[in-house]
Amino acid sequence: MAPRPDSLLAGLERVDDVLSYEFMADFRVHARLRRPSDESKDGDPEEEVVKAAYLTLPPAVGMSAIAPSCYSCFDYTNGLADLVVGYMGAPFDGRVDEMTRAPLMVTVRNNRGARMLDTAVGADRVHVILDGGYAGTHLPSHGDRTSITLQTVRGDSLVRSLTDATFIPATQGAPMWFGDILASIIAQTLPKGLEFARYSIDYHYLRNQLYVEEALGIQRALQHVPRYAHCGRATAAHCGIAFGGYTSGLTSVLRP
Numbered sequence: 077m078a079p080r081p082d083s084l085l086a087g088l089e090r091v092d093d094v095l096s097y098e099f100m101a102d103f104r105v106h107a108r109l110r111r112p113s114d115e116s117k118d119g120d121p122e123e124e125v126v127k128a129a130y131l132t133l134p135p136a137v138g139m140s141a142i143a144p145s146c147y148s149c150f151d152y153t154n155g156l157a158d159l160v161v162g163y164m165g166a167p168f169d170g171r172v173d174e175m176t177r178a179p180l181m182v183t184v185r186n187n188r189g190a191r192m193l194d195t196a197v198g199a200d201r202v203h204v205i206l207d208g209g210y211a212g213t214h215l216p217s218h219g220d221r222t223s224i225t226l227q228t229v230r231g232d233s234l235v236r237s238l239t240d241a242t243f244i245p246a247t248q249g250a251p252m253w254f255g256d257i258l259a260s261i262i263a264q265t266l267p268k269g270l271e272f273a274r275y276s277i278d279y280h281y282l283r284n285q286l287y288v289e290e291a292l293g294i295q296r297a298l299q300h301v302p303r304y305a306h307c308g309r310a311t312a313a314h315c316g317i318a319f320g321g322y323t324s325g326l327t328s329v330l331r332p
Contacts, residue, residue: 095123100163100178101272102170103130103259125174129255135233136245147234147287150305152280159189164273167206167216170263179205181215181273212270219267221275228279235283238290281305 097107104127111124154160165181173179180202184190196202208215229235233245249255267275285305289297 096175098163098175099130100127100170100173100175101168101266101268102127102173102263103266104128104170104263105130105133106175108176123176125176127174129250129252129259131258132249132252132255134245134247134249136247139233139237139245142234144287144291147284148291148300150281150284150302152277153183157189158186159184159192162273164276165208165212165215165270167269168272181208181212183212216269217267217271218269219271221267221271221278224266225275225278225282228275229282229286232279232283235286238286 093110093112095108095110097105100106107126107128109124109126111122160183161180163175163178163180166179168178182193184193193202197204206215233243236243237245250258266272285297285301288300292300
C-alpha cells in the first residue's frame with residue numbers, strides 16, 4: 077500500500093535514482109538512492125540512503141498514488157504466505173539503523189517456510205539474532221498503540237475526505253527542518269517492536285474499512301471485510317485495540 081516513488085519523493089530532484097523505499101519505525105521514509113556517476117569516487121558505495129521525515133511529504137500523496145485496490149485490501153500480514161519478512165515488528169534504533177541494515181522480523185507459518193528460513197541461514201544470507209516464539213510472544217513490545225492509532229486514522233487524508241466534504245488535502249508537506257523536529261518527537265512517543273507492528277496494522281484495517289463501507293455500502297462491506305479485520309463504522313472512533321491474527325506462526329528477528 078505504499079505510494080509510488082515519483083509521488084512519494086516528488087520534492088526531490090533525484091526521483092529517477094530511487095531503488096526502493098520503506099516507512100520505518102522512526103517515522104521517516106527511508107529511500108535507497110543510486111549514487112550519480114558524476115558524484116561517485118573510487119571506493120565509494122554505489123548507493124546511499126536518505127531518511128525523509130514522514131510529515132515533509134505532501135498529505136495529498138496518498139490520494140493520487142495509492143490504488144483503490146490497495147484501500148480495499150485487508151491481507152496486510154500476507155496471511156497465506158509460507159514465510160513473511162518485514163521491518164514492522166523487529167527492534168529498531170533510529171539513531172543507527174536504516175532500511176538496508178535494520179533487523180527484520182520473519183514469521184514462519186508452516187514446514188515449507190521453515191525450510192526456506194533454514195536454507196537462507198545455512199547459506200549465510202541471514203542470521204537469526206532473536207527467537208520470537210509463537211505469535212511473537214518473545215519479541216520486544218513496548219507502549220500502547222490505541223491513542224496513536226486513532227490520531228493517525230483521524231489525520232489520514234483519505235479518511236478526512238470521506239468524513240468531511242469540505243476537506244482538501246494539502247499539496248505541500250512540512251518544511252524539512254520542522255519535519256525533522258516532529259519526526260524526532262513522534263518517534264519517541266511511538267510504540268516499539270511488536271506493538272508498533274500492531275499499530276500499523278490497526279491503522280490500515282480501520283482506514284480501509286471506512287473506504288470499503290463508503291465504496292460498497294455497509295452490507296456489501298460486511299461481506300468483503302474479513303472477520304479478523306472487522307470494526308464497524310459506528311464504533312470506528314473507539315477502535316484501535318487488538319483485532320487478532322497478526323503473527324500466526326513462529327517468529328524470529330533476522331540480521332541481513
